Each structure stands twice: as C-alpha cells, then as structure tokens.
Amino acid sequence: MSTTAFVFPGQGSQRIGMGRELMERRTEFLESHYRVADEILGIPLTELCLRGPAEELRAMPVTQPAVFLTSVVAHETLRGRGVEPDVVAGHSLGEFAAMVAAGVLDWTDGLRLVRLRGELMDSVHRETPGSMGAVIGLVPADLEGLCARAAADTGEVVEIANHNDHRQVVVSGRTGGVARLLELADEAGAERVLTLAVGGAAHCSLLSGIEEEFGRALEALDLRDPVVPVVSAVTAAPVRTAHEAADCLRRQFTSRVRWVDTVLALADSGVGDFVEVGPGKALSKLCGRIRPEAAVYRTNDAEQLDRAVAALGAVTAQGAGAR
Structure with missing residues (x-):
C-alpha cells in the first residue's frame, strides 16, 4: 500500500x-x-x-x-x-x-x-547584491563546469542552488556571475534560461x-x-x-x-x-x-x-x- x-x-x-x-x-x-x-x-x-x-x-x-x-x-x-x-x-x-x-x-x-x-x-x-536563475534542459553535471567558467569570467560567485527536477536546475550567486552563467547555458543548448524574481541569492556560499x-x-x-x-x-x-x-x-x-x-x-x-x-x-x-x-x-x-x-x-x- x-x-x-x-x-x-x-x-x-x-x-x-x-x-x-x-x-x-x-x-x-x-x-x-x-x-x-x-x-x-x-x-x-x-x-x-x-x-x-x-x-x-x-x-x-x-x-x-x-x-x-x-x-x-x-x-x-x-x-x-x-x-x-x-x-x-x-x-x-x-x-x-x-x-x-x-x-x-x-x-x-x-x-x-x-x-x-x-x-x-x-x-x-543589501551588502552583496545577488540573484538566482533557472536553467531548463541541462543537468547539474553540465552546469558545474559552466558555473566554474562564469565565475572565472566575472570573478563573481555562481553556484548550483537547487536541483528541482530532472530538467530544471537553479543557480545562485552574485548578479554578474549568474547573468554570465545564463549566457553560457544558453550557448550550451539549454531549452530556456531565466532570471528568477526572488530578491537575492540563496543556497550558495x-x-x-x-x-x-x-x-x-x-x-x-x-x-x-x-x-x-x-x-x-x-x-x-x-x-x-x-x-x-x-x-x-x-x-x-x-x-x-x-x-x-x-x-x-x-x-x-x-x-x-x-x-x-x-x-x-x-x-x-x-x-x-x-x-x-x-x-x-x-x-x-x-x-x-x-x-x-x-x-x-x-x-x-x-x-x-x-x-
């Protein structure tokens, strides 16, 4: 049962x-x-x-x-x-x-x-403006490397925050780092990327x-x-x-x-x-x-x-x- x-x-x-x-x-x-x-x-x-x-x-x-x-x-x-x-x-x-x-x-x-x-x-x-973004169509293993690239490109923190379902991953970090990650994910073939209206970063360092x-x-x-x-x-x-x-x-x-x-x-x-x-x-x-x-x-x-x-x-x- x-x-x-x-x-x-x-x-x-x-x-x-x-x-x-x-x-x-x-x-x-x-x-x-x-x-x-x-x-x-x-x-x-x-x-x-x-x-x-x-x-x-x-x-x-x-x-x-x-x-x-x-x-x-x-x-x-x-x-x-x-x-x-x-x-x-x-x-x-x-x-x-x-x-x-x-x-x-x-x-x-x-x-x-x-x-x-x-x-x-x-x-x-307020002290360290951050944001979160959703990536549809890529898996965490794909995004780990893209987060590292985005962090290297911008000098800003961006990390995986949520693994929500088999095709949806949320990233979090400094605003510039998240924006760069979404660009890289889009170039890597993500079905959709978007910035989330949540008021700041969560679940990251x-x-x-x-x-x-x-x-x-x-x-x-x-x-x-x-x-x-x-x-x-x-x-x-x-x-x-x-x-x-x-x-x-x-x-x-x-x-x-x-x-x-x-x-x-x-x-x-x-x-x-x-x-x-x-x-x-x-x-x-x-x-x-x-x-x-x-x-x-x-x-x-x-x-x-x-x-x-x-x-x-x-x-x-x-x-x-x-x-």
Missing part, C-alpha cells in the same frame, strides 16, 4: 490572498494563528497575506513568514479533516513547516526563525556569514526529535534527531536543495501520494515530473484541498480496514 508525503513549498509560492479561503472556512485560524503571528512579528502579516501590496509581500522578511504561516494553517486544516502524512519534507523554506508537522518545532518558534532567516538573507543581499547567527537562534530553542518521519532536502535523507534537524536548518543557507533526490528517496520508501501543503502549485508539479506515476494533490485553494481530502480520506479508510 502506498503512503502519503506532505511536501511544503518555499519562497516564490507567495501570492496575494493566500490562505483566504482556509481562513473563511475556519474563522478560528484568524485568532489562533494570524493575529498571533501579527503580534509576535510586530508586522501586519495577516493584511499582507490577504491584500499585499505585492512588492512588500515579495520582501524576504515578509515572504518567508507569510508562506510558512499559510503552510502551517493548511496543514492544520488537513489534520482537522482527518488527513495525516506518513512522512514530510520541505523545499528550502518549506523545510521549516515540515519540521513543525514532524513535531520538531512549535509553529510560533518556526515563525520567529523564518522571520530571522528572511532578515538575515535580506541583509546579505555568499550566505556563509549568517550561518553562525542563525545557529545561535536554533540553539536557543527546545527542538525535539521528529514524531513524524521527515526527509531533509539538504541531505535527501531521514532526519532522526533534534540535533540533525537543527543542523539541516542551519546548513540551508549554503547547501544545495536536493529536491530530485528527496522525492526519489520518498518514492523509494513507498510514497505514492504527494500533497503540496501551502500556497502555490509549483512543488506539486515538480513532484509529478520527477515521479509521473505518483498521485499529486494541492491545497492552494479550498477546491483543491477538498479534492485531496476526498482522495486521501478514502485511502486512509481503506488502509485502516486492511489493517
């Missing part, structure tokens, strides 16, 4: 109005989560999620807690309707929501962490200077061993202890997101159903491209969430009967 993975999206999945339908269906979330988040962070996060403006919502210190909070609420909605994961994972920022779902973190501590994460990443970008401060914030928290299995996209391997969880969350700043390896590891463990828990639909598309035979569900609006509950509720009921 196949099992179910909840996968949590990262930065880039934000949109004005995210979470609105979930909040309208379960109005208690307004007080239990959204107003609490506003008070903890000292910003009008609820208003920004619901009404923007888009430019402010895209800012890293806002985007990251906004996506995280929406994912946490979507997870609580699924739990309230009897749908539980067998295993969880998250793409970049999404790993924090996955750790909440796994019982490693309280959601309020996770909220503070992702706010700090966004602030630290934004501070790096430019961010090494903020790991220590973030590590201290993690050490100050009471993290727990996972009670739900969790696979980290930093290692594409199970996280078994609180110490391992903290290490993976800290290493995110400079480590590659190994999403292809993570999805394949989940599938190899028996996962046949992937549920994207949070705003957007990009992550479910990636999972579907990596494992075309898998069933993929979304929770980015009430209708999609209902479909997931209907399908997985039936699977859960059948599985319970079989046992």
